[in-house]
Amino acid sequence: MKRVCRFVAYLGLVATLLGGVSVSADDPLLFVSSFKAGEEGAIHAFKWNLATGVLSPTASTTDVEHPFFLALSPDNKFLYSIHAKQFSGPNDEEVAAYKLEGKTGKLTLLNRQSSLGTASCYLDVDATGKTLVVANYTTGDVASLPIKPDGSLGPAVTEIVHKGSSVNASRQKEPHAHCFVISPDNRFALAADLGTDQVFCYRLDAEKSTIAANDPAFVRSPPGSGPRHLTFHPNGKRVYVINELLNTVSAYNWADGTLTEFQTISTLPEGFTGVTHTADVKITPNGKFLYGTNRGHDSLAAYSIGDDGKLTLIEIVPSRGAGPQNLLISPDGKWLLCANMPGNNLSLFAIDQKTGKITPQGETVQVAMPSCLMLVP
Numbered sequence: 244m245k246r247v248c249r250f251v252a253y254l255g256l257v258a259t260l261l262g263g264v265s266v267s268a269d270d271p272l273l274f275v276s277s278f279k280a281g282e283e284g285a286i287h288a289f290k291w292n293l294a295t296g297v298l299s300p301t302a303s304t305t306d307v308e309h310p311f312f313l314a315l316s317p318d319n320k321f322l323y324s325i326h327a328k329q330f331s332g333p334n335d336e337e338v339a340a341y342k343l344e345g346k347t348g349k350l351t352l353l354n355r356q357s358s359l360g361t362a363s364c365y366l367d368v369d370a371t372g373k374t375l376v377v378a379n380y381t382t383g384d385v386a387s388l389p390i391k392p393d394g395s396l397g398p399a400v401t402e403i404v405h406k407g408s409s410v411n412a413s414r415q416k417e418p419h420a421h422c423f424v425i426s427p428d429n430r431f432a433l434a435a436d437l438g439t440d441q442v443f444c445y446r447l448d449a450e451k452s453t454i455a456a457n458d459p460a461f462v463r464s465p466p467g468s469g470p471r472h473l474t475f476h477p478n479g480k481r482v483y484v485i486n487e488l489l490n491t492v493s494a495y496n497w498a499d500g501t502l503t504e505f506q507t508i509s510t511l512p513e514g515f516t517g518v519t520h521t522a523d524v525k526i527t528p529n530g531k532f533l534y535g536t537n538r539g540h541d542s543l544a545a546y547s548i549g550d551d552g553k554l555t556l557i558e559i560v561p562s563r564g565a566g567p568q569n570l571l572i573s574p575d576g577k578w579l580l581c582a583n584m585p586g587n588n589l590s591l592f593a594i595d596q597k598t599g600k601i602t603p604q605g606e607t608v609q610v611a612m613p614s615c616l617m618l619v620p
Contacts, residue, residue: 271619272348273298273571274322276310278330278584278614284308286324286341287610288348291618296578296591296604302348307339313617314366314375319343321394322617323366323375326355331362331381338366338377338388340396343619353395359386359402365422365472370429374452378434383418385434385445389452400452407439410467411488415440421471421487427479431457431500435470437487442470444500462502464493472523477530481552485510485524485535492524492535492544494552508554510535510544523569527576532557532599534579536567543567543581543592547599557599563590563607571616578604582613589613 270290277285288302309327316322320343327336336358341350360379368375368390375388375396384404389397405418419438425447426432432454434443442464444457464470469488475497476483482495482502490510495502510521519539526533526548533546533554541562546554564583571580572594579592579601589608592601 267292270299271574272301272343272346273580274313274348274617274619275582275589275610275613276313276324276615277610278309278311278612280308280328280330283611284310285611286310286313286322286350290348291573293573293575293578296593298589298591298608302350304341304350306352310339311364311614312366313615314368315617315619316368316372316390316394317370318372319619321353321390322350323368323396325358325363325366327361327363334361335359336361336363336379338363338375338396340390340394342394353393356388356396356398359399360384367423367425367432369425369447369449371449374447374449376423376425376432376454378420378423380419380421380437383420383436383438385420385423385443385454387447387452387454397452401454403445403454403456405434405436405439405441405443407441409438409440411469414438414469414488415467422473424473424475426497427475433473433482433502435473435484437469437471440464440466440468440470442473442484442502444502446500457500459501462495462504465489465491465507468493468507471521474524474526476526476548476552477528483524483526483533483554485521487520487522490519490521490537492533492546492554494554496552506553508546508556510537510559511540512559515540522567525570525572527572527594527599528574529576532594534570534572534601536562536570536581538566538568541565541567541583541586543570543579543601545599545601558601560601563603564588568613569615571618574618574620580616582610582616583607584612584614587611587613
C-alpha cells in the first residue's frame with residue numbers, strides 16, 4: 244500500500260507541473276527507468292505530446308530492481324530491462340522481458356534470464372527481434388540471448404570476455420564493457436569498452452542469436468579516453484563514440500565492420516578544470532546535429548555535423564539537473580529529453596531545426612534516479 248500511495252503522490256505532482264494537460268491516444272509512450280533498489284526500482288510510463296512536449300504519467304511497473312537500461316523489440320510489443328538485486332554485486336544479474344499491454348504503459352513480466360555478468364549496463368535488440376545483446380561493465384564481458392516468438396528470453400547463447408587494460412590506473416585496470424549497439428544493417432554489433440580504450444566489433448548471426456569476433460576485432464581509442472556510449476549516423480556510414488574519461492567525442496568512418504577515426508573533439512568549454520565525465524550521445528533523425536552529456540559540469544554539448552561527418556561545437560548549455568545520464572530525441576527531431584539521474588528529474592529542450600541550438604522548455608519533471616529513456620514510436 245505504501246508503494247501505491249507514493250506513486251499516486253508522484254502522479255499528482257507531475258499532473259500539477261503539467262497543468263492538467265489532456266492525454267491523446269495518439270501520443271507515443273515513453274518509458275523511464277528508476278535506478279533504485281527494492282520496491283523503489285521501477286519503470287515509469289508516460290504519454291509524450293509531441294506537439295507541446297508535455298509528459299503525462301500513465302503507469303508504473305515496480306517488480307524490477309536497478310533497471311539501469313532498457314531496450315525495445317522492433318515490433319514495439321516487448322520491453323527488456325536490466326534487473327539487478329545488487330548492482331555490481333557478487334552474483335550475475337538478469338535481463339527481464341516484459342509484454343506491453345497495448346498503449347496503457349502497463350507491463351507484464353514474461354521471464355528473466357542471466358546476463359552472465361555484473362553491472363549490466365546496456366541492452367539492444369536486433370532488427371528481426373530474435374536476438375538481444377547485453378554489456379556487463381564490472382565483469383567486462385558481452386553476451387547474446389535468443390528472443391522467443393512470445394517475447395520471452397532464452398538462456399544466453401554466446402558470452403565473450405574482453406581482455407586488456409589502459410593508462411588510467413584508477414579506472415582502466417581491467418575491461419569494462421559499457422555499451423553494445425547493433426549496426427543498422429543488422430550484421431554487426433559494436434561494444435565500447437571503457438577499461439581497454441577499445442571499440443570491439445562482433446559479427447552478429449540474428450537467426451542463431453550468436454556473436455563472434457570480427458576481423459579486424461577492434462579499433463583503439465585515444466589512450467585514457469574511456470569510450471562509453473556510441474551511436475550510428477542515420478546514413479549508416481559513420482559512428483560517434485563519447486569518451487567518459489577524457490570528455491570527448493570521437494568520429495569514425497564505418498564500412499563493412501571496420502572503424503576509422505577521423506576526429507576527436509572536446510565536450511567541455513575551454514579552460515574548465517573540474518571533475519566531470521561524459522555519459523550519452525545522440526543524433527537527430529535528419530543527421531544534422533549531435534548532443535552529448537557532461538556529468539559534473541552538468542551540461543549538454545551540441546554540435547553540427549558537416550557533410551564530411553566532422554563535428555563543430557554549437558554551444559554548451561546547463562542540463563537543468565545533476566548528472567545528465569541519458570538522452571532521447573523525438574522522432575520529428577524537435578525535442579531533446581534529458582534524464583538527470585542524481586538530479587532526480589527529466590528536463591526538456593526544444594531543438595532549433597536550423598541551428599541545432601537547444602532551449603529549455605517548461606518545468607523539470609521529478610523522477611527518482613532516471614537512468615534510461617525509451618520511446619515506443
